[in-house]
Amino acid sequence: MSSPTSPPISLLWASPEDSKAIAALHAKLFPTAWDSDAIQALIEHPASLALIAARPGREIVGFIIAQIAADEAEILTVGVAPESQRHGVGRQLVDGVARAAARSDARRLFLDVAAGNAPARALYTACGFAEIGQRKAYYTLPGGARDDALQLARDLKPA
């Protein structure tokens, strides 16, 4: 929920011109940054669904990128600027991509999340995902420790 003084946030399709701003935000949020060329290639991929959460003036405060293959979709990355977290933006992004994937005839939405990423796990639980598998010691954390990847999935309602 935004405060009465904060400008409204809109959910918009990401465009290739947003790649630099998305890459800058991604670098703030993840230990392994994706460069803007990689993000642009994902946005331009015909099977991609990429959304931004933006304030007026296209100030990007969140992003999500998913890909569709046949009747399955996968969230590749999602992030919300630290100062905009816990205001429902992450949930809007996940629900927005779920609706878009359902309209593209996807029946199930998948993702991987680090077992130690409590905020992301809480978001996905709130968005209706359930655990379907694990990859042991899949992620290398800063400092070299390992973390498991949890594979989550949620059914999509036909659009």
Ligand SMILES: CC(C)(COP(=O)(O)OP(=O)(O)OC[C@H]1O[C@@H](n2cnc3c(N)ncnc32)[C@H](O)[C@@H]1OP(=O)(O)O)[C@@H](O)C(=O)NCCC(=O)NCCS
């Ligand atoms: C995970 C992330 C995208 C959540 O974004 P957000 O905008 O803060 O999430 P929301 O405000 O929409 O939260 C929706 C629900 O998720 C849960 N949740 C989200 N963040 C949480 C936290 N830090 N602690 C506990 N629950 C949390 C809550 O149930 C919340 O509902 P509530 O606020 O009504 O209690 C954000 O923390 C982030 O960008 N993290 C860094 C990048 C990252 O880890 N991405 C995911 C990779 S798999």
